[in-house]
Amino acid sequence: MKATGDDVRTVVASLPETTEQFAWGMPVFKVAGKLFLTLPEDETSMAVRCPIVDRDELVLAEPAKFWIATHEAGNPWVRVRLAALDDREELTAIITDSWRLAAPRALLEKTD
Template structure:
């Protein structure tokens, strides 16, 4: 089980990440590119590679991952934080960070992130 505090701790540990409100909730950006944000208490929005990746996550573990009509057609998935552990949360945030990070930032920091 993870919380918003875990999201903040993990996200802000990623290189060149800042926190700034997005739609009234905490958002996490790499070089001003949003890669994750809290949607509501206990629900995180993260970027995926593409819509197919999003759909695969939802199909594989619908208790953890879901979407709403607002996100239809977009490569973003909603995550129920109580259903994921800290390691899985770190992987989700790191993947989203890599997807959204500019090439220059990836080149400078990508290898160090494992």
């Protein structure tokens, strides 16, 4: 799959209470005001929330797909190369997981 920033936007738009803004020179996406995804590197990758333990395992297992930006090393974020994703399901799963990590509990309860 050769995912694009537009593919990311389509998935994000399907999730409740999301907004797109522009910050730090790139598009950023929030749920209920809380950041859950950015589109750096000219929208060829995305940065998503991911628990550090899981993130480290992802990077070790699939370094061509996932990596950690130096300035995010101590934070629960992982970078994802959009062109390396297997399919739309994987893109959707990664974005939804990040959204769920940032969404308020009341919103999660309402959507589950």
